[in-house]
Amino acid sequence: MERNLYERLGGEEAIAKVVDYFYNELVLKDASVNHFFKNTDMEKQLLHQTKFISYALGGSRTYEGKSMEKAHGGLNIQPSHFDTIAKHLHDALVHFGVAEGDITEALERVASLKEDIVHK
Numbered sequence: 001m002e003r004n005l006y007e008r009l010g011g012e013e014a015i016a017k018v019v020d021y022f023y024n025e026l027v028l029k030d031a032s033v034n035h036f037f038k039n040t041d042m043e044k045q046l047l048h049q050t051k052f053i054s055y056a057l058g059g060s061r062t063y064e065g066k067s068m069e070k071a072h073g074g075l076n077i078q079p080s081h082f083d084t085i086a087k088h089l090h091d092a093l094v095h096f097g098v099a100e101g102d103i104t105e106a107l108e109r110v111a112s113l114k115e116d117i118v119h120k
């Protein structure tokens with residue numbers, strides 16, 4: 001049986017490391033997007049994001065948080081902000097040595113949420 005992307009990346013533990021690096025080293029240090037997170041409890045956010053990204057990558061757990069539209073509505077997120085966040089996710093996966101083909105697959109899944117996340 002072929003393993004899915006989540007399993008190939010190393011499962012929950014590996015994803016948690018990627019998410020931690022993605023947020024703390026990339027997103028929160030980028031002045032073009034970090035203002036969105038200034039009132040967010042980052043500990044809670046890291047947990048949510050880990051679960052969500054795991055789900056997006058095909059992990060077995062189901063995501064039980066708010067819908068993407070509910071979580072991001074009213075934040076006035078522009079397409080450029082979305083692209084910046086996606087780029088940070090890309091760079092975080094590169095940092096952990098994930099293969100280019102797997103990164104492309106992960107970013108395609110995330111991009112499918114763009115419509116729900118950006119401001120309309």
Ligand code: HEM
Pocket residue numbers: 033036037039040041045048049052053065066071072075077081082083085086110113117
């Ligand atoms: C790339 C795809 C994205 C995914 C998968 C994602 C996922 C999530 C999740 C799972 C939550 C938590 C929802 C909950 O509280 O139950 C959340 C909240 C949040 N997201 Fe995203 N997000 C994405 C893109 C973005 C972008 C582009 C921005 C802004 C530049 C952003 C800003 C935020 C903020 C500020 C919150 C917290 C809102 C609050 O404090 O209640 N997200 N996101």
